[in-house]
Amino acid sequence: MTQHDDxxxxxxxxxxxxxxxxxxxxxxxxxxxVCLVEGGEIGGAGxxxxxxxxxxxxxxxxxxxxxxKVDRGYRVAALSVSYAEVAATVEQAVKERQYQMLTQLESxxxxxxxxxxxxxxxxxxxxxxxxxxxxxxxxQEHWQxxxxxxxxxxxGSRPRAYPxxxxxxxRIFDSNxxxxxxxFPKRLLIVGAGVVGCEYASIxxxxxxTQVHLVDHKERVIPYEDRDVSTFVEHSLRNAGVELHQQxxxxxVRHLADSVEVILDYPEGRSEVLQVDAVLVSVGRRPNLxxxxxxxxxxxxxxxxxxxxxxDCCAARNIYAxxxxxxxxxxxxxxxxxxxxxxxxMFGQRVHPLNYQNMSAIMFxxxxxxxxxxxxxxxxxxxxxYRVAWLDNALVARAIAMRATRGFTKIVVSDDEEMKILGxxxxxxxxxxxVMAIAHFMDHDKGAIDVLRxxxxxxxxxxxxxxxxxxxxxxxxxxxxxxxxxxxxRRWKPNxxxxxx
Numbered sequence: 001m002t003q004h005d006d007x008x009x010x011x012x013x014x015x016x017x018x019x020x021x022x023x024x025x026x027x028x029x030x031x032x033x034v035c036l037v038e039g040g041e042i043g044g045a046g047x048x049x050x051x052x053x054x055x056x057x058x059x060x061x062x063x064x065x066x067x068x069k070v071d072r073g074y075r076v077a078a079l080s081v082s083y084a085e086v087a088a089t090v091e092q093a094v095k096e097r098q099y100q101m102l103t104q105l106e107s108x109x110x111x112x113x114x115x116x117x118x119x120x121x122x123x124x125x126x127x128x129x130x131x132x133x134x135x136x137x138x139x140q141e142h143w144q145x146x147x148x149x150x151x152x153x154x155x156g157s158r159p160r161a162y163p164x165x166x167x168x169x170x171r172i173f174d175s176n177x178x179x180x181x182x183x184f185p186k187r188l189l190i191v192g193a194g195v196v197g198c199e200y201a202s203i204x205x206x207x208x209x210t211q212v213h214l215v216d217h218k219e220r221v222i223p224y225e226d227r228d229v230s231t232f233v234e235h236s237l238r239n240a241g242v243e244l245h246q247q248x249x250x251x252x253v254r255h256l257a258d259s260v261e262v263i264l265d266y267p268e269g270r271s272e273v274l275q276v277d278a279v280l281v282s283v284g285r286r287p288n289l290x291x292x293x294x295x296x297x298x299x300x301x302x303x304x305x306x307x308x309x310x311x312d313c314c315a316a317r318n319i320y321a322x323x324x325x326x327x328x329x330x331x332x333x334x335x336x337x338x339x340x341x342x343x344x345x346m347f348g349q350r351v352h353p354l355n356y357q358n359m360s361a362i363m364f365x366x367x368x369x370x371x372x373x374x375x376x377x378x379x380x381x382x383x384x385x386y387r388v389a390w391l392d393n394a395l396v397a398r399a400i401a402m403r404a405t406r407g408f409t410k411i412v413v414s415d416d417e418e419m420k421i422l423g424x425x426x427x428x429x430x431x432x433x434x435v436m437a438i439a440h441f442m443d444h445d446k447g448a449i450d451v452l453r454x455x456x457x458x459x460x461x462x463x464x465x466x467x468x469x470x471x472x473x474x475x476x477x478x479x480x481x482x483x484x485x486x487x488x489x490r491r492w493k494p495n496x497x498x499x500x501x
Contacts, residue, residue, distance in 0.1 A: 009035045011346070012134060012148035014126045014292065017044025018051075019323035019335030020154035021101055024119050026343040028108055031116035035146050037136050039125040044156045045324075046332045047097050049176045054199060056093040057179075058364045060086055061206035064365070068208065072403060080206055083184045090179065122146065128297035131318060150318050150346045153299075153307065154339060155292065157285040157324035162191060163251050164280060171260050172253065172279045175200070184209035185277035189262055191250055192282035193221035195363050198233060200280055202366040205240035213274060215245040222363070226375045228390075229425055233365055234410065240366060245272070253279060277291075298491065304328065311353035313342035320346060320374060331361060360439040364431045367407050370435035373423030373442055376412060376492070378487040383494045385415035386422060387501055389471040392486035393428045395478050397459035404429050409464035411438070411448075413472055415491050419448040430461040438465060448472050472501070 011027045015019045016038030024036045041048050067076045102121075110118045122144070124136040134146040159174035161167070169177035175196055188204055190197045193216035203208040214221070214237065220230040221237070222242070234244060247267055254261040264272045287306055294301060299316045302308040306327040307315045315321045320342035323335030337354055345351045360372040379388055381385045393399040393407035407428025413419040424438045441451050448469040456466045470476040471489050480487040489501045 007147070009033050009120075009146065009148040011035070011150045011152060012126075012146050012342070013037065013152045013154055014134070015044060015154035015156055015288075015323075016040075016042045016101075016121070017063065017154060017323065017335065018046040018332045019154045019339040020044070020152065021105075021150045021389075022336040023154060023322065023339035023343050025398065026340045027347070028117045028119055029047075030343070030347050030349075032347065033117060034119045035122055035148065036119060037122050037124060037126045037134070039123065039137075041098065042101050042105075042121075044099050045158070045176065046156075046335070047101075049179060050132065052097055052177075052330045053090050053094050053179060054196075054203075055364055056090045057086070058199065058203050060089060061203045062366070065206040065208070081184075081209065083181065083209075086207075087179065087181070100211070123472075125291065125457055127190065127291055127293045128299075130134055131297045131316065150322065151297070152339060152342055152346075153289075153292065153315065153319065153321040153325055154323050154335065155288040155325055156335075159281070160284040160286045162250070162281045162283050165191075165250070167277075167281060171277070172281065175283050177210050178280050181278065187211045187213070187259075187276040188275075188278050188280060189213040189215060189260075189274060189276040190280045190282060190500040191215050191246075192284070193218065193246075194282065194284065195222070197280070197282040198222060198237065199364045201237055201242045202240065202364070205237070205242050206366055212242045213245060213276065214242050214458060215248050215250060215262075217245060217247060217249050219245075219247055225371075226410075226425070227376050228254070228410075229369065229375075229427075232427060233369070236366060236406070237288070249271070261467075263297055285324060285330055289325055312351060313338050314345065318346070328356060329359075329361070331359075332363075334359060358439050358442045360432070360435045362435075365427075367404070367428045369425065369427045370431040371423075371425050372435045372439045373421070374412060375423055375425065379412060379422060380492065380494075384422070385491070385493045386412050387415050387419065387472055387491045388412045388489070389468040390488040391464050391468045391471065391478075393461075393464065394486050395483065396428075396461060396464045398430075398461050398463065399428060401459055407431070409468050411465070411468045411472070413448055415493065419472060420445065421447065421451070424465075426464070428464075434462045434465050437462065474501075 010032035012035045024034045027034045101301050104119045108119045124138040126134040126136050128134050135143045137143045167174050188210050201212050201214045205212050221233050222230050248264040251265045252263040259275045262274045307321040307325050309315050309321050313320045322338035324330045341351050362370045390410045394405045399405045409426045412423045421442050456463050488496050491501050492498050
């Protein structure tokens, strides 16, 4: 054991993923001395297995799918794909981001930066001694003690296990191991039809080398979204060749000589046996908290297994938390925002509580779906009267030009004269940009009329937002009477249900 020679740090961060890295850089902005502790690869799951790696794979799958189309006046001769080369490209993307993060951390290390502030990257796994220090283990017997005035827990999460299924990362994978495949499996079964499961189903289907089976015990995929959004995703998956097994329970997984046998049970009493080459278990994630010795630091874990924090992201007197260890959605942008807010608060800066309802997100399906704010079902559960407009991408000029008309824009506003924007869902190319613009207006409590004061460039996907809002005002260019299958508008009231607008 050795005592750290640099005295007391202003901040010790546990975890070098997106949240931990963002927190370290924000503390550096304030001229603080930071110790960033990470025992694995810098960037954490967000870079190595999650957002960056999987979305690089998604982009490559999308490119391949586009190149394979035969309805655009060109054909690619002898189109083929090598999983080894695809995996190498994904790994290159990961290494690029890790290099950038490490370069910046090294640039502001005490050895290379004369201050104010500094960042020390310490390799190892931390556990609390008390509320003022941690031990950083760098082996079974060797450890260093780090003392700090403040701590930020940013240890992230890992894939949740499925009862009775042993993940071996050979034939049965979780989302952290699926990248270690050696070749495209001819048959892949995915357990869990949440965001990650549907994303990987979309990816492997787009490459066209794999028969994908998607299994879930729920009635529909993405069950926390509106039914029309879930239905759209189901149609997209089926159109891509994915076989959906809904309301199915996974009874058993058996290893055969060169495959895996899976037994599914259905509510009506029937069973189904499938033989596949690989299984991906994607049933959520769980926080990495078990080995932190939180009790010694006076930090309590909530009944749901996550850390409970206030609006300032504080979990105890001088201990803060961000990202996947909290009960908020497991998203990189949320982890980063929470870390930045926590650092501002711990160093006495004024903070504005995060509005999680207005945080935009994107689901990388085929096509992608972007979201912000309340869904229709959320409004109904809250008893909020609202108006909703739906516009199919078949009427959006840019989508027509891109030959990518599969998608929609849906906007929910308050059922009053102000028509405050409550939420938006959009599917298709470039939809994240449209949703981000709406999120900005929502943050400023703006209504449909305020948004329509802006002039939209043409042709762009964002014009679908403009047309949806016009539709709510009865001023749309394309009318529901002419295109009832593509243009829809109505209102909902707690006591009366749906009615035409």
